[in-house]
Amino acid sequence: MKTSQEELLPATRRALLHRIAVAQAEGRAPSLAAAVVRGGQTVWYGSRTSVDGHAPDENVQYRIGSITKTFTAVLVLRLRDEGVLDLGDPLEKHLPGTGAGEATIAELLAHTGGLAAESPAPWWERTPGSLRPELADVLGELPLRHPVGRRHHYSNPGYTLLGALVEELRGAPWEEVLRREVLEPLGMRRTSGDPRAPHAGGWAVHPWADVMLPEPAEDLGRMAPAGQLWSTTGDLARFAVFLAQGDERVLSADSVREMRTPAAPAEAADVMSGSAYGLGMQLQYRDGRLLVGHSGSLPGFLANLTVSVEDDLAAVVLVNCTSGPMPSAVAADLVRIVAEAEPRIPEPWRPLPDVDEGVLELAGQWYWGTQAFVLRLTVDGGVSLEPLSGVGRRARLRANGDGTWTGLDGYYAGELLKAVRRPDGSVSHLDLGSFVFTRQPYDEGAPVPGGVDPEGWRGIP
Structure with a gap:
């Protein structure tokens, strides 16, 4: 050395x-x-x-x-x-x-x-x-x-x-x-x-x-x-x-x-x-x-x-x-x-050499119930899922090569993340260890456990 x-x-x-x-x-x-x-x-x-x-x-x-x-x-x-x-x-x-x-x-x-x-x-x-x-x-x-x-x-x-x-x-x-x-x-x-x-x-x-x-x-x-x-x-x-x-x-x-x-x-x-x-x-x-x-x-x-x-x-x-x-x-x-x-100087940001369009489609904002998360693609080919508020469970996940990811740390360590698609190929929701993440809070178009009240969101009754 x-x-x-x-x-x-x-x-x-x-x-x-x-x-x-x-x-x-x-x-x-x-x-x-x-x-x-x-x-x-x-x-x-x-x-x-x-x-x-x-x-x-x-x-x-x-x-x-x-x-x-x-x-x-x-x-x-x-x-x-x-x-x-x-x-x-x-x-x-x-x-x-x-x-x-x-x-x-x-x-x-x-x-x-x-x-x-x-x-x-x-x-x-x-x-x-x-x-x-x-x-x-x-x-x-x-x-x-x-x-x-x-x-x-x-x-x-x-x-x-x-x-x-x-x-x-x-x-x-x-x-x-x-x-x-x-x-x-x-x-x-x-x-x-x-x-x-x-x-x-x-x-x-x-x-x-x-x-x-x-x-x-x-x-x-x-x-x-x-x-x-x-x-x-x-x-x-x-x-x-x-x-x-x-x-x-x-x-x-x-x-x-x-x-x-x-x-x-x-x-x-x-x-x-x-x-x-x-x-x-x-x-x-x-x-x-x-x-x-x-x-x-x-x-x-x-x-x-x-x-x-x-x-x-x-x-x-x-x-x-x-x-x-x-x-x-x-x-x-x-x-x-x-x-x-002498703080560590980070490596220069570089774009990914290539990206799977099906994975890129998943990037962005998701909701677990009413809590907002963001899914990002990482340089090592995996993904991360982080609460937008900065408070809550977060996860780094490695790609399994079959369109799924496995959690590396924290609450989701060892848990499987997969994108569930509709018959036409569009993404319905993310499933992470049985938790359903949707594009909108309690998206009525996704199989949210317990269902979604058909009358939708409302103010004080």
């Missing part, structure tokens, strides 16, 4: 540097490295360190903790796309005998499988993985904390199960599969399960004194699919581009869009904070924009990868301390700084 430090204006670059400098100083972090991605390339990189003359560059590894889960989710989605499994399959179908097999694969991906947040003691992040050689050691005697599928409860053991699922179906170790199917195709040569020089050391900073203590860097063993990986700002910038656009060598754009779609029931606190969880990805509304990605932490390290697809921006923040700066807040601010200072 190309790197260009000249893509942003000097004032923007200074604002970005100021933000990470404040985070490193106030958060008392031994070092902090960050990058901003736009247009498929790194457009800014910065770092701050407490060791003079040794600022980390884009190739210095940090441990990325739970960002690892997003990589594991990619491997599972690949299996789904190949037809090896279905996300609705119970785990027991493919990985029997775990004691947690009632949960579906989708529920494990979305942390709704009812599993405990952590493995049984001792604290798995700070002890050797050799203490938990089997899945039973990870799950314990009572793996469930909640009814399966009822609530979002973040679970590290759940992703251990998904890693074991990958190993079972691929017949190879999780990290080997990850390298072959994701890291190598995306050019992520500095991402690995074990630290490789140059890499940062992990530190604990005393809460009440400016002194530090080295943290152990344990091999997590069976828990590796939940948090093992080490990576760099350069490699995670490449991964951010993939999570925004997809890559047919790994996952299609449709599949990564599915990962970015909320998949877990929201808790009251999630609704208040504007956060949700997809399939291996965290989602949050902040500063008026949807941010997707994942955070990570292990003793000695904090990490965050944040993507704003709408702004064509992403940010990576890596820190080598157990607690201190909040990388998710810093990354969100880096995206906001660039989005506000």
